[in-house]
Amino acid sequence: MPFRTRFRRDRGRWLRRVLVACLTSLAVVCGAVVVAYHLTEIPEPHPETVVQSTVFVDAGGAYLGRRGPVDRQEVPLSEVPRHVQDAVIAAENRSFRTDTGVSPRAVARAAWATVSGGAPQGGSTITQQYVKNALLSPERSLSRKAREALIAVKLDRTRAKDEILEGYLNTVYFGRGAAGVQAAARNYFDVTPGKLTVSQGAALAAIVNIPSYYEKAGSDPGVTARLRHRWEWVLDAMEAGGSISPAQRAAARFPAFRFYPPGGTEGQRQYLIDVAAQEAADRLGITQDQLARGGYTVHTTFDLALQDATAESVKARAKGAEGRAGKGVRVHTAVVGIEPGDGAVRVLYGGADYARQPFNDAVSGSVEAGSVLDPFDGVRLGGPLRALHGSTAPTPLRLAAGYAAVAADGVYAAPRTVTRITREGRTVHTARPETRRVLEEKGALAVSARARSGPDGRGVPSVPAADRAGADDGPGALLTAGAGGGIARRTVWTVGYDSRLTLAVALFADRPGAKKDTTVPARLPDDPSPTAYAEELTGTIWDLAGDT
Numbered sequence: 001m002p003f004r005t006r007f008r009r010d011r012g013r014w015l016r017r018v019l020v021a022c023l024t025s026l027a028v029v030c031g032a033v034v035v036a037y038h039l040t041e042i043p044e045p046h047p048e049t050v051v052q053s054t055v056f057v058d059a060g061g062a063y064l065g066r067r068g069p070v071d072r073q074e075v076p077l078s079e080v081p082r083h084v085q086d087a088v089i090a091a092e093n094r095s096f097r098t099d100t101g102v103s104p105r106a107v108a109r110a111a112w113a114t115v116s117g118g119a120p121q122g123g124s125t126i127t128q129q130y131v132k133n134a135l136l137s138p139e140r141s142l143s144r145k146a147r148e149a150l151i152a153v154k155l156d157r158t159r160a161k162d163e164i165l166e167g168y169l170n171t172v173y174f175g176r177g178a179a180g181v182q183a184a185a186r187n188y189f190d191v192t193p194g195k196l197t198v199s200q201g202a203a204l205a206a207i208v209n210i211p212s213y214y215e216k217a218g219s220d221p222g223v224t225a226r227l228r229h230r231w232e233w234v235l236d237a238m239e240a241g242g243s244i245s246p247a248q249r250a251a252a253r254f255p256a257f258r259f260y261p262p263g264g265t266e267g268q269r270q271y272l273i274d275v276a277a278q279e280a281a282d283r284l285g286i287t288q289d290q291l292a293r294g295g296y297t298v299h300t301t302f303d304l305a306l307q308d309a310t311a312e313s314v315k316a317r318a319k320g321a322e323g324r325a326g327k328g329v330r331v332h333t334a335v336v337g338i339e340p341g342d343g344a345v346r347v348l349y350g351g352a353d354y355a356r357q358p359f360n361d362a363v364s365g366s367v368e369a370g371s372v373l374d375p376f377d378g379v380r381l382g383g384p385l386r387a388l389h390g391s392t393a394p395t396p397l398r399l400a401a402g403y404a405a406v407a408a409d410g411v412y413a414a415p416r417t418v419t420r421i422t423r424e425g426r427t428v429h430t431a432r433p434e435t436r437r438v439l440e441e442k443g444a445l446a447v448s449a450r451a452r453s454g455p456d457g458r459g460v461p462s463v464p465a466a467d468r469a470g471a472d473d474g475p476g477a478l479l480t481a482g483a484g485g486g487i488a489r490r491t492v493w494t495v496g497y498d499s500r501l502t503l504a505v506a507l508f509a510d511r512p513g514a515k516k517d518t519t520v521p522a523r524l525p526d527d528p529s530p531t532a533y534a535e536e537l538t539g540t541i542w543d544l545a546g547d548t
Helices: 003-039 082-092 104-116 126-135 142-158 161-171 181-189 198-207 221-240 246-251 265-284 288-292 304-323 383-388 396-407 441-453 530-547
Strands: 054-057 063-067 296-300 330-338 345-349 411-413 418-423 426-430 435-437 477-483 491-497 502-512 519-522
Touching: 054 265, 063 265, 063 288, 082 126, 082 161, 082 198, 082 221, 126 142, 126 161, 142 161, 161 181, 181 198, 198 221, 221 246, 265 288, 265 296, 265 304, 265 345, 265 418, 265 426, 304 330, 304 345, 304 530, 330 396, 330 530, 345 530, 383 396, 383 411, 396 411, 396 441, 396 491, 396 502, 441 477, 477 530, 491 530, 502 530
Parallel strands: 054 296
Antiparallel strands: 054 063, 296 418, 330 345, 330 502, 411 435, 418 426, 477 491, 491 502, 502 519
16 A cells, blocks of 8 residues: 555544653643642842842941942832832833743753753743842753742742842942942942932933942943833833833933942951941940941941031141152041040041051050040049049040040940941831049139140140131130150140030150051151141041031
8 A cells, every 4th residue: 555545544543642741741841840840949048149238327427438248238119119129120020020930942042051051031021130130140051040030930939029129220230339228229320229319210221231240330331321221111111011101211320330349448447347237236235247247327427527527637748748758757637536424435536547557546556645634634533534543554445435535524425336236127126325524613714724725834825716617606615635746756745625616636646566467656757846746637627526
């Protein structure tokens, strides 16, 4: 029988066999997928994706810096404006709120790229990206891609969309070292997520696509132009989807970015962060490492504007002194400003460059007292001030706290740098002033009278307010004293205070000692005059404090 005849006769039977085989294969595959789905568990996030840094802010909320291995802090979705959420959805996954957690087309495309050795393929849903970034390893394989899809589906079926979006926004990388929207808002625009505008939110959403490239936006013209094009695309998508109105779209303006990389003031601020981190850890009863990884926000007492202005003032005046100090001699300036009766440290200048000198002169430097403590002689002191009697080398912080007690009519307030500690929007610690009377009011008046007349009774005049352009009245009392005299001048102290602020400025010098890694006191250069330098700096900072 001819083949063609046999084929026509048996064609129906072969078609039925092929159909049965296909249906059987499909059933096996579907069954395997169902079994795999039920056996798949949603893993816990990787440890590195849940680690958070701790952020430090000044008394007004301005950003000081952070501690921790990753620049990330979690923020509830309720604190991320809806227009920011919608911008990310428009840029990354427009069907997010209605899809099943996966994009079959994207899965197939990625699988083919893996098999063929092609370039990595994007197009994953937000749910898949969250699974990939936070829950799975970064390896490229078919099995990992299949597991990613199964976990994404299961996550979508068992978790609310808002919960998934919150996890994504808290872990996705935005460039500039920022993991999550909280750090991104700060690093790009110096605001919290809740204050992001429509334009800023669209810019962050546009950055997610190629974060390491776009992080130079604002400083690189080519990068900025490319980001602007994508920003326009995101806004158009938001308008088309109804997230923003035509009027909002028309009013949108490309935002200005913080300069990147950051400037050099960060190193100077590390002195402040060191002190505040130690105090915050002590108050919470945890280690500094636990603090750095805990996602806290430490609200400090510092006035950042005054701190930066102080640093600039010291820098401008120190150049001449350094140049005339002699070979191997280093001139140090330490500044402490404390609020009398409260203990809040407003200014803490411990050195010019933390990278070169992590030792904090203001907090830990034992500075030769000389005659700066003479006004306390013969006065009965209590509590922490009792140790000032006979002290030969107090730290600038201790000395400022002592004269702050005089300014507060004898009430001593323990120096503090932390006002409040929060975590995920909740206050976990509130600091209160720790005060006690250490001087009778008569004793405080006696110390003030001696301070005004100078340590030797002859008086040291303050810098007249009229000699400083635009200056306010100076402190109620100003004392300039120190150790050594004439060409042997080793230390100069200037202390000014009233009921508002106590300011201590210490000027001293050292040189390498005979033994390795040791120093010994050295004489201060005569030109410029160290006394005039200390008094002028005190007057300048005092005026700046009145302006901030």
